[in-house]
Amino acid sequence: MTAPAHEGATAGRAPGSFRAKYEAAVAAHDSLLCVGLDPEPARIPDGLSPAAFLEAIIEATADLVCCYKPNAAFFESRGPAGVEELRALIASIAGMSDAVPVLLDAKRGDVGNTATHYARAVFEQLGAYAVTVSPYLGRDAVEPFLAYEDRHSFVLCRTSNAGAGDFQGLLVAAADVPDGPDAAPARPLYLEVAARAAEWNTRGNVGLVVGATYPEEARAVRDLCPDLLVLMPGVGAQDGALEDAVRMARDAAGGGLLVNASRSVLYASARPDFASSARAEAERLRDAINAARRS
Amino acid sequence: MTAPAHEGATAGRAPGSFRAKYEAAVAAHDSLLCVGLDPEPARIPDGLSPAAFLEAIIEATADLVCCYKPNAAFFESRGPAGVEELRALIASIAGMSDAVPVLLDAKRGDVGNTATHYARAVFEQLGAYAVTVSPYLGRDAVEPFLAYEDRHSFVLCRTSNAGAGDFQGLLVAAADVPDGPDAAPARPLYLEVAARAAEWNTRGNVGLVVGATYPEEARAVRDLCPDLLVLMPGVGAQDGALEDAVRMARDAAGGGLLVNASRSVLYASARPDFASSARAEAERLRDAINAARRS
Secondary structure: OOOOOOOOOOHHHOOOOHHHHHHHHHHHHOOOEEEEEOOOHHHOOOOOOHHHHHHHHHHHHHHHOOEEEEEHHHHHOOHHHHHHHHHHHHHHHHOOOOOOOEEEEEEEOOOHHHHHHHHHHHHHHOOOOEEEEOOOOOHHHHHHHHOOOOOEEEEEEEOOOHHHHHHHOOEEOOOOOOOOOOOOOOEEHHHHHHHHHHHHOOOOOEEEEEOOOOHHHHHHHHHHOOOOEEEEOOOOOOHHHHHHHHHHHOOOOOOOEEEEEOHHHHOOOOOOOHHHHHHHHHHHHHHHHHHHHOO | OOOOOOOOOOHHHOOOOHHHHHHHHHHHHOOOEEEEEOOOHHHOOOOOOHHHHHHHHHHHHHHHOOEEEEEHHHHHOOHHHHHHHHHHHHHHHHOOOOOOOEEEEEEEOOOHHHHHHHHHHHHHHOOOOEEEEOOOOOHHHHHHHHOOOOOEEEEEEEOOOHHHHHHHOOEEOOOOOOOOOOOOOOEEHHHHHHHHHHHHOOOOOEEEEEOOOOHHHHHHHHHHOOOOEEEEOOOOOOHHHHHHHHHHHOOOOOOOEEEEEOHHHHOOOOOOOHHHHHHHHHHHHHHHHHHHHOO
């Protein structure tokens, strides 16, 4: 499962890796759509357990997506039993006939020895093939995740929330510019994170998280990191934003993206037709993403 | 348990709050020592379960500490059963006759709606009275934790790991300085985080994480944030570093600190005397911290 030795920048693309599974699903389903699995008991149709609800959503959408992204928080908030449900959910997706890899949105980040335990939790105990990680603690906090060469780690870069700019948007002196009166603010922190993440990509298994709400910033990240996979959350009801964001963030081949929608798919309807409504919304999003990436 | 309404900067000090519990334990045990609970199966004496090991450590040290800090990663890495052990551990500490509050080291951070679920997981499901959170996503990602007025949230500021400087040490233009040719790099990112955290402290329940390995930086943080509690990890074998760090980070009253030691206490001995060795090391650390803070 893990081979921490460095085997060059293509290790992360080897058969069986997250990236290989992602690319196979993109091709098989003609889709860059990632569906986020954020079960909110209050929004689930009456009488259904979160597990049964998600099973129905997955059954209705598996041939339309390139990835599923369960969010750890929505399981942890139901206690240890919720964590067990998360484990079972990931195992059940791994066993489907429509092969779709699982990215666990967990945003972990801690010092080296602790990060090793988080990586073990995510990749070995829960069985995810990719994860989101925080950059704030620096390279050694991310490295234990990257040591799992066949898994993919998406570093938070520019998030889609209102407060994202509090720190991510601050201008920083580039690390290779000396201090002193001539030092100039060179670029916003999120681009410094993108640049470092590209350096960390020695095994080909680093990705970035870039919100769809900032298309120009997505373009700046893509210019800096032409080869990295980009997970793009924040796709909502506004197709205008979706189209711009996809066009800015796509790679040279029109791909390299996982465009995530969560609530707009999961809760497309609160009635008994929720699964078919979820499928219709997933299909609409897949087609809108494809139109944008090919335009 | 939670009262999200804003009640002024002293809400976090109210009776029953983390801060009140912390201050009571500081006074009762004459101690700023926090013991980190990071169970590593390979280092636990033969024949003991992680739960039995931690129970013995706690029994041996409870009258010497101001806080216990279990680290979520070391429980999550043993799967859902490990998370259940974490829940039981926190409940067991809460039921002790030596009243010691629990800070869960979880380093969570996500967009608002998701952060609400993480806060529920940590404070309601697991029962912790304080937590560590990541600042990278900005204020709205921390706010759902702060809405629990009686709980304390420690924002990662300057961590103790080797890669901490990758981003935390970058010079940033202060947020209130305009862009343009006259904009000057004003201070390292970790001080910008400290300044913002102080702004977020409207309920008196924000703390900071500042590693003991950088005493001068701890002083800069304390100068900027005279009233915030500081969690200080990274205390190891070097008492010189400990003394400097405590003197730099203490508040005007010689307190306001939780000085954390994990492995040096837990694994003071691998033999059957592990509990008495842990107690001896905890006592030595408590006394060294007290000597430093009163010097």
